[in-house]
Amino acid sequence: MLIFEHSEPGRINAAQVPAVGACAADVPEAFLRRKPLLLPEVSELQAVRHYTRLSQRNFAIDTHFYPLGSCTMKYNPRASNAAAMLPGFLARHPLSPESTGQGFLACLFELQEILKDVTGMKGVSLTPMAGAQGEFAGVAMIRAYHEARGDNARTEILIPRAAHGTNPATAVMCGYTVREIDVDADGDVDVEALKKAVGPQTAGLMLTNPSTLGVFDRHIEEVARLVHGAGGLLYYDGANLNAILGRVKPGDMGFDVIHLNLHKTFSTPHGGGGPGAGPVGVGERLLPFLPVPFVGERNGQYHWITEKLRPQSIGRLSAHMGNAGVLLRAYVYARLLGRKGMSRVADYAVLNANYLFERLTALGYAAAYPGRRATHEFLLTLKDLKEKTTVTATDVAKRLLDKGFHAPTVYFPLMVPECLLIEPTETESLDDLDAFVGAMAEIWSDAHTAVDVLKNAPQKLPVRRVDEVRAARDLDLVWRQAR
């Protein structure tokens, strides 16, 4: 039932009516709204009950194991939320003077320093509001760098075929054409193909490492040499940083620019699709181009660094300084982990993934890249299973939901047929991993003996399989009163 269907004309939630009387006769009639406003007219209890019940129709980290590959669904500490929701932080207006924000700015400055260290970069700006905006900032900086050198012949960004869709979409937004590079049979970038592709037209290469194929690219040093040798720059997509946090710094791999997804690696909540935060870090060459504002420090006083101090900056990406509350949550997470805790994130993320990888392949599930180590995630392919039994990645995913596990990422990367990308994260216990293996074992068995059970899944959720074709064909995007 929609909230609108609880509505009754004339019902007013009196506790939420402002106390100030309206004396608004100065606005001419012509400026006033004519059409009725179709917001629900419900009591506070009706609203609270409705949205509480809706929340219960979700899977979430707090309720379910969520092994969604390349999404890093780790536990979101409640302390992060409690700190970011302190009244002093919530009440501060973004245009308040720096003098009224020294405590807030101190957190951001220290977060910048922490991110510089873990990424091996020389400067960090926290302002991008999600990974894709971080990518935009990164590629825009690459463009600004070449332009500042008068090097205008570079028109192309190289992207491995397995990359997230945001990479090519971002390159196009930055005015580049995209050339896709194949990966070799082991899942590494095809170095021979790269050699043929790089040249004076290469602005840069965008790479996720470990890649979305769940393996660490072993040729990374050679890839960096080739791209730099051609005059291009290297962009690190931090989607999979959890795999190497504390173990490897992207700056050491030769990357010139990186974005992090704090809603992955630094454990801020995904919130049903955001907000995220996509800070960017840069090496020496790109420092002048960092997006503004970011925080500087002088004699223990913090201040904003804006376009006045950074005239070559690519500019601003949001009305203020990005998703401040997300950044505070990430800062709290970093302080709770500390140096030792942070250097062990990758250890346990990789341990969990390799354990699941071993257990699931032992059951019969096929690795997309057998013989490779899992990183913080790994890729299975059900191509053979589908040929034998007709069971697809979707069938497995939907049956997992019935068994109380969120599905892994399915059908991504697009180049591997019937794939499942599985990322357990470091915060899952051995008991929970074993329970997941148990569910996957039952599914493997059903695939060979009771295919219908899988084809008819899910059975136990609020709805069964959803007709997405109809959703796109007979568009119903807003509720209308007359319906």
Add this chain to the structure above:
Amino acid sequence: MPFIPHTKADVERMLATIGVDSVEKLFEEIPQSLRSAPLAGVPDALNEQQVLRLMRERAEQDGRFLNFLGAGAYEHHIPAAVWELTTRGEFYTAYTPYQPEASQGTLQMLYEFQSMIASLTGMEVANASLYDGASGLAEAILMAVRLHGGSRRIVLPETVHPVYRKVVHTIVRAQSIELDVVPSGDDGVVDPAEVAARMRGAAALVIPMPNFFGRLEALGELATVAKEAGALSIGLVNPVACAWLAPPGEWGPGCDIAVGEGQPLGAPLSSGGPYFGFLAARQAHVRQMPGRIVGRTVDIDGKEAFTLTLQAREQHIRRSKATSNICTNQGLLVTAATIHMALLGPAGLRGVAMASHANTARLVARLTRIPGVRNAFPGAPIFHEALLRLDVPVGDVLRALEAQGILGGYAVGEHYPRWADGLLVCATEAKTDADIELFATHLERIVSKRRLDPPCAYKDS
């Protein structure tokens, strides 16, 4: 280790299953030369009690101010239930609803949000959010350029929020889009005749409501001017204003796109974020909309169900041909906004708009009784924000007010040299008559003192 549940025995069992003798072995594919030195720049761990104490101290260090700043972010009351519900783990820790059967709660909420935003803006369809108002305007402009299919020139009034104009420039510059900025008249609005003269061959016109100064532009006339030039019109609106004032769908022939900053709908000020952007449009243009869109459909039993739809527009399917690179948006803020709008209802939200406006009117009336303070646009229609002009330096006045615990508004001179003496003030429904009187009393003393005895700093005891 924080948040890692493994016992020593667990680790041993897991390593034995994998068939290696150490965790180190699991990293063997990474060249030795790349393995990092320790993290020297990360401080030692604090426990939760220590972290929360530190954060409390920092939050309190900055003090509490009586705030008359607006300029794009507004202090409204947020019902207590909004964030109580929004931070329930089931909303707070869910992912993007790619598995619809396991995400009906978030999906239905987003459908309700789209419905509310469509009605609020007077448009036919809405998406499930963008990052914020400024980047949302950039997306709206890119959408308009795609829809127009010919021109890449956008007519952008100078009365649009100056930082929004900067953000748009950052985001669209690489796509050879030209921003044709129309100067404001002395009355704080653009002249429709001047806009009309620039519309020939343009792709779109941006129309702010209210504009940066709180002024109401000639909305219907401007939307008509755009249509007659064969261009699209983009209404850039404060969503609270739309509950009381005519929304973009009602301006002249109706706007093609409505976009704006969602912060006034349940997001705390929080030093600037997270907020959210919203975008609504005509149904005919839905396939050029950026961002996620939820549709209502059925499951295989014919039962009502919700799912992300029209995903063929998006980056994870279309890659380099997507309408935008946006992926993660601001879902949790949309949850808050949806609950906020449900709790207020149509009368409540209209009440907030009118009360905010009434308070600002009271504020302006009171402050302009002070000698040396005048209304920049006396008698002109505004919504809940107004530009004052001071005959003493604005920066000095703001610093003196800050010393009294008051944030007295926004000095617009940096962006508008013509109004170097301009102070943009706003009082939402959250202000009382006593708050306004306190502001006025201090301002009066500061201004008169400045006039009699410039320019030493003044601090009330």
